[in-house]
Amino acid sequence: MTFLDKLRAVERQNGSLLCVGLDPEPTKFPALLKGDASKIYDFCARIVDATADLAIAFKPQIAYFAAHRAEDQLEQLMEHMRRNAPHVPTILDAKRGDIGSTAEQYAREAFERYGADAVTLSPFMGFDSVEPYLRHQGKGAFLLCRTSNPGGADLQGQRLAGIEGEPFLYEHVAKLAQGPWNLNGQLGLVVGATYPAEIERVRTLAPTVPLLIPGVGAQGGDAVATVRAGWRPDAPIIVNSSRAICYASAGEDFAEAARREAIRTRDALQAARP
Numbered sequence: 161m162t163f164l165d166k167l168r169a170v171e172r173q174n175g176s177l178l179c180v181g182l183d184p185e186p187t188k189f190p191a192l193l194k195g196d197a198s199k200i201y202d203f204c205a206r207i208v209d210a211t212a213d214l215a216i217a218f219k220p221q222i223a224y225f226a227a228h229r230a231e232d233q234l235e236q237l238m239e240h241m242r243r244n245a246p247h248v249p250t251i252l253d254a255k256r257g258d259i260g261s262t263a264e265q266y267a268r269e270a271f272e273r274y275g276a277d278a279v280t281l282s283p284f285m286g287f288d289s290v291e292p293y294l295r296h297q298g299k300g301a302f303l304l305c306r307t308s309n310p311g312g313a314d315l316q317g318q319r320l321a322g323i324e325g326e327p328f329l330y331e332h333v334a335k336l337a338q339g340p341w342n343l344n345g346q347l348g349l350v351v352g353a354t355y356p357a358e359i360e361r362v363r364t365l366a367p368t369v370p371l372l373i374p375g376v377g378a379q380g381g382d383a384v385a386t387v388r389a390g391w392r393p394d395a396p397i398i399v400n401s402s403r404a405i406c407y408a409s410a411g412e413d414f415a416e417a418a419r420r421e422a423i424r425t426r427d428a429l430q431a432a433r434p
């Protein structure tokens with residue numbers, strides 16, 4: 161089953177647009193696990209088990225594992241998700257981008273070592289830095305387009321002189337992902353929930369690709385505006401919340417609290433669908 165097939169099936173099965181982000185930070189763990197980087201897998205697996213019927217995807221952010229030398233726990237977690245939530249696709253948030261030969265290795269890391277269904281990429285180095293990921297049939301690749309951080313505008317909001325219509329850089333990325341770069345329909349785009357007007361613009365330029373939309377929850381993006389701007393019946397949106405779910409409670413009830421917050425966010429997203 162391809163990433164896209166899996167995404168469409170889970171959207172129906174779980175009735176959800178919510179991506180549960182896994183950003184494990186041991187200093188924020190509840191007392192029994194607090195500060196213990198060897199408990200990253202345990203913490204994340206509890207969140208996964210508590211939300212597997214509520215999520216359209218899981219998105220582990222690789223930096224939170226690598227910073228603690230916990231790549232082995234990320235492998236374990238990916239295996240856990242495949243075994244216990246096989247219907248929920250996994251998006252490895254790695255934001256890779258490098259020359260082709262190195263990109264081949266990064267693609268193997270994401271899809272073979274970790275077994276992710278999709279990965280996030282920076283398109284800054286051009287098509288030859290993206291193409292090695294597209295050789296992995298059925299896997300997804302989300303290109304950073306208009307990111308959720310204020311500094312995203314520094315480059316993504318620059319106009320490209322000499323290109324017809326002088327589009328903003330993020331608009332050009334959207335057109336490339338909808339058109340010439342999307343060789344086998346594997347590409348998607350990352351657009352921040354903090355910029356709903358830009359989500360709408362990206363959706364106009366890229367009407368059929370999946371959008372990964374981080375920024376609701378801790379970053380304050382508006383769930384209703386996000387869904388209204390990005391949702392189309394035939395083009396998936398995947399709206400991510402990480403810290404607001406993972407750290408909904410600082411106590412031993414963190415998994416139950418994560419579930420409650422995931423239900424609240426899922427329902428807000430569902431209610432906003434036209």
Ligand SMILES: O=c1ccn([C@@H]2O[C@H](COP(=O)(O)O)[C@@H](O)[C@H]2O)c(=O)[nH]1
Pocket residue numbers: 181183221253306307308309350351352374375376377378379400401402403404
């Ligand atoms: O534009 C982007 C791209 C990726 N992210 C990632 O999403 C989560 C957001 O976490 P929250 O706790 O929900 O704010 C995090 O892993 C980022 O690396 C993003 O925020 N914006």
